[in-house]
Amino acid sequence: MKVAGKHVLITGGTSGIGLATAHALIAKGAKVFVTGRRQEVLDAALRELESASGVAADVATREGRSATLAKGTETLGGLDILINNAGGVRAGRLENTSEEEIEAMVAVDLLAPILLTRAALPALRASGEAAVVNVASGIALVGAPFYATYAAVKAGLAHFGEALRRELKGEGIHVMTAYPGGTDTPMMKSNRAGPELGFSREPASAVAQAIIEGIEANAFEVIRGGEARAKMIALNRDDPAAVDERFLSLKPALEDAVKDHAAL
Structure with missing residues (x-):
């Protein structure tokens, strides 16, 4: 699918990966509609875009999903691509994570994209050539300590996308899942873990470019992190105990580095 001329709705499109994707799509000739929770951040993003x-x-x-879809499809004049990018995280030990924080991650990272996609299906079907892109996380592929709930909801989002892709096969709607690794975004500002703890960061623009290339190639998935991430995924599949031992050696430093990581 070529993105030029397509009508694209991006949730969480006012910063980070969402904003970078909006920039890249506009540069390729797409018509873009973005959402964000805060009016002042939205206003700044729209001035930039x-x-x-x-x-x-x-x-x-x-109410937010209803406004997103209604205003998005009306403004764009239709919908060809839905990018479920909005997300939130709270790291730390499970017993130190509040019930409200856990519920918030489930609501924004899993329930929201499922329900928004469900509501958007009639508009996507009307396109004739449509796509849904779910932005998950590398942690959905290799669960990391102190991210138990985040890993759960992002893995759930990934399998939602896989099942829905098969459900919609042959019906004009393709589904792709993106798995960003560490990315230099506002969401990561409170995470102090560096490359030595497995949190290398790449520019959001690189992730955005990979997502667009994936859309245009009708890819099933886009996995960031290069060869190192690929090796970790393979090791986690073939010898998960070895990954357990690797994380065991990093646990004290990792727990300290991510204990304040919150973006909800």
Whole structure:
């Protein structure tokens, strides 16, 4: 699928990977609509994007999803590509993570994209050539300590996408899952883990470019992190105990580095 001329809705499109993807799509001739929870951040993003439009809405709420889809499809004049990018995280030991924080991650990272996609299907079917892109996380492929709930919801999102891709096969709607690794975004500002703990960071623009290349290639998935990530995924499949031991040696430093990582 070529993205030029396509009508694209990006949740969480006011910063980080979402904003970078909006920039890259506009540069390729797509028409873009973005959402974000805070009006002032949305306004700043729209000034930066110039040709995009958007709405301040929380897709974790019924009202936010309704406003997102209604205003997005009306403004764009249809919908060809839905990018479920909005997300939130709270790292730390499970017993130190509040019930409210756990519920928030489930709501924004898993429930919101499922329900928004469900609501968007009629508009996507009308496109004739449509796509859904779910932005998961590398942690969905290799679970990391102190990210138990985040790993769970992102893995759930990935399998939702896989099952839905098969459900919609032959019906004009393709589904792709993106697995970013560590990315230099506002969401990562409170994470102090560096490359020595497995948290190398790449620019959001690189992830955005890979997502667009994946859309245009009708790829099933886009996995970031290069050869190192590929080796870790393979090791986790073939010898998960070895990955357990690797994380055991990193646990004290990793726990300290991510204990304040929160973006909800």
